[in-house]
Amino acid sequence: MEVLPPTVAESLRSLIYQQRALAYVLVDHSLVLVRAGGYLEHYGLMKLELFEPACSQMDFLEGLLPLAETPFLIRSMEMPSGRVADVHFFADCDGVWILLLDVTTEHGEARLVQQKAYDMTLLSEREARLIEQLEAANRALAESREDLLRTHRRLDRELQDAAHYVQSILPPPFSEPFVADWRFVPSSELGGDAFGYHWVDADHFALFLLDVCGHGVGAAMLSMVVANMLRSKGLANTNFRAPDEVLTALNRVYQMEDHNDLYFSIWYGVYRPSERRLKYAAAGHHPAILVAGEPADRGRIETLHARGPSLGIAPTATYTCEEHLVPSPSRLFVFSDGTFEVGKPDGTMLDFAEFLDVLAAPVAAGTSELDRLLDFVRGMHGPGSLEDDFSIVKLAL
Amino acid sequence: MLQKKICMLGAFGVGKTSLVRRFVDTIFSDNYLTTVGVKLDKKTLAVGAETVNLILWDIAGEDDTSAVRTTYLRGSAGYLLVADGTRASTLDVACSIHSRAEAEIGRVPFMLLVNKCDLRSEWAIPESRLDELAALGWTIRPTSAKTGESVEAAFQEFAERAVR
Numbered sequence: 001m002e003v004l005p006p007t008v009a010e011s012l013r014s015l016i017y018q019q020r021a022l023a024y025v026l027v028d029h030s031l032v033l034v035r036a037g038g039y040l041e042h043y044g045l046m047k048l049e050l051f052e053p054a055c056s057q058m059d060f061l062e063g064l065l066p067l068a069e070t071p072f073l074i075r076s077m078e079m080p081s082g083r084v085a086d087v088h089f090f091a092d093c094d095g096v097w098i099l100l101l102d103v104t105t106e107h108g109e110a111r112l113v114q115q116k117a118y119d120m121t122l123l124s125e126r127e128a129r130l131i132e133q134l135e136a137a138n139r140a141l142a143e144s145r146e147d148l149l150r151t152h153r154r155l156d157r158e159l160q161d162a163a164h165y166v167q168s169i170l171p172p173p174f175s176e177p178f179v180a181d182w183r184f185v186p187s188s189e190l191g192g193d194a195f196g197y198h199w200v201d202a203d204h205f206a207l208f209l210l211d212v213c214g215h216g217v218g219a220a221m222l223s224m225v226v227a228n229m230l231r232s233k234g235l236a237n238t239n240f241r242a243p244d245e246v247l248t249a250l251n252r253v254y255q256m257e258d259h260n261d262l263y264f265s266i267w268y269g270v271y272r273p274s275e276r277r278l279k280y281a282a283a284g285h286h287p288a289i290l291v292a293g294e295p296a297d298r299g300r301i302e303t304l305h306a307r308g309p310s311l312g313i314a315p316t317a318t319y320t321c322e323e324h325l326v327p328s329p330s331r332l333f334v335f336s337d338g339t340f341e342v343g344k345p346d347g348t349m350l351d352f353a354e355f356l357d358v359l360a361a362p363v364a365a366g367t368s369e370l371d372r373l374l375d376f377v378r379g380m381h382g383p384g385s386l387e388d389d390f391s392i393v394k395l396a397l
Numbered sequence: 398m399l400q401k402k403i404c405m406l407g408a409f410g411v412g413k414t415s416l417v418r419r420f421v422d423t424i425f426s427d428n429y430l431t432t433v434g435v436k437l438d439k440k441t442l443a444v445g446a447e448t449v450n451l452i453l454w455d456i457a458g459e460d461d462t463s464a465v466r467t468t469y470l471r472g473s474a475g476y477l478l479v480a481d482g483t484r485a486s487t488l489d490v491a492c493s494i495h496s497r498a499e500a501e502i503g504r505v506p507f508m509l510l511v512n513k514c515d516l517r518s519e520w521a522i523p524e525s526r527l528d529e530l531a532a533l534g535w536t537i538r539p540t541s542a543k544t545g546e547s548v549e550a551a552f553q554e555f556a557e558r559a560v561r
Contacts, residue, residue: 059400059437059450060437062400062401062402063402063452063471063473063474064471065472068468069468074434074435075434076435077434077435077436078434078435078436078437084434107433107434114431114433117460118409118429119429121409121410121460122410125484129483
């Protein structure tokens with residue numbers, strides 16, 4: 001080792017001794033403290049007793065002596081006083097020297113830098129974990145969404161099948177001995193409207209249209225069941241030529257508390273061609289409209305009123321039968337409220353008089369007032385589906 | 398009085414210092430303060446009929462740039478490996494330190510503390526990995542320096558093994 005000039009060596013010694021608060025101890029080969037000096041109090045090593053076991057006086061020596069290698073360094077050890085020291089060990093013939101040099105300032109600086117680095121690392125690890133959890137949640141969500149879509153598509157197919165069934169059991173239009181025609185536009189796949197017509201016998205032609213409250217599967221099922229019941233004349237002890245009897249019987253069978261709180265309005269009429277006589281009754285339903293006169297001319301409106309509460313509400317309700325002689329020629333229109341209770345884009349409702357005006361307007365040869373009415377209603381409503389089922393039946397008598 | 402040197406080893410931020418604080422002073426702080434170098438603590442325990450001074454060496458955690466100085470383990474009666482249950486990589490670090498520690502000082506008692514069991518729902522260390530280590534003879538204890546759960550019991554159990 002280069003021999004330092006005495007002044008430099010002395011300056012260095014002074015520098016280390018004072019600025020690094022040098023403290024030292026010597027532990028002999030029997031692990032007894034034999035010498036101690038320097039700034040021992042600086043490190044909290046007070047009351048060291050010479051010629052006593054060293055390890056019981058300085059905990060940090062436990063297990064380290066005798067030295068396995070020399071020199072040996074423990075960096076940045078926090079001492080009992082709270083100061084931090086680099087602890088240097090080296091052996092000579094007298095034993096093991098242990099020097100303590102204060103590095104508290106450097107330790108503090110290193111700690112700040114390391115703290116920042118670890119905080120950043122822990123933060124980015126946490127971020128990575130959160131991203132991973134988020135991605136896992138997204139994957140689960142996507143799978144769940146796919147399941148939902150599959151279920152939705154299946155339900156959609158089933159709804160379409162049901163809608164096809166509803167359409168398939170509606171009676172076909174015919175033109176002899178008189179014209180029967182209709183338009184049916186459900187507001188969703190399944191609505192609550194149903195209608196039908198059939199010959200009760202050779203001189204009695206029955207026509208009905210019903211509107212179950214609400215839409216969807218429940219309403220559609222009830223409307224189909226009632227329509228099938230009427231079509232098959234499935235009400236016991238009921239004269240299907242007598243509209244009041246039919247409604248009274250239906251009301252007994254379809255009370256809302258037994259049918260998922262569903263009730264419905266209905267118009268039921270029986271036309272007798274031989275007498276041109278129409279008997280009809282209604283339950284909570286608006287009047288049917290008779291337009292008398294040649295189709296090519298503006299027709300005369302006759303309103304076919306009948307009273308009675310909706311079916312399913314009052315078990316003891318009774319219904320009255322009305323009669324009307326049908327002028328020749330005439331067109332009878334039976335319809336649901338969805339044909340005229342139509343909201344306009346400006347928030348107002350279609351005026352019923354406007355609706356009647358369209359029905360009564362002259363009909364050009366080769367055209368149908370039903371198409372004209374549907375176009376008119378759609379035009380009034382504006383873009384998008386109608387809010388309610390559009391159902392209308394016409395008999396040209 | 399019997400005196401035993403025990404080292405706390407593991408990756409940075411797993412809670413070594415917090416476990417010592419909880420065991421020695423029965424306190425916990427949510428503020429994470431990194432350890433640089435070595436910090437010593439002492440706790441006196443009764444092990445059977447004997448009174449034992451545990452000299453706890455809380456050694457700075459290992460990270461990507463600085464490995465634990467295994468020479469500091471010399472003279473240890475055993476060591477506690479600490480992993481953070483919410484950070485799977487800390488178990489790898491603990492396993493790695495264990496290999497190096499065994500190479501440095503030979504076979505001495507050790508125990509794995511899987512810390513932060515108060516956040517068990519967020520644990521990222523698979524149970525299967527802990528089962529594998531247990532099958533190799535590792536003693537594994539879940540702990541929470543935050544709530545104190547199993548801390549004292551784990552240190553006591555380990556002290557008994559170190560003294561035996």
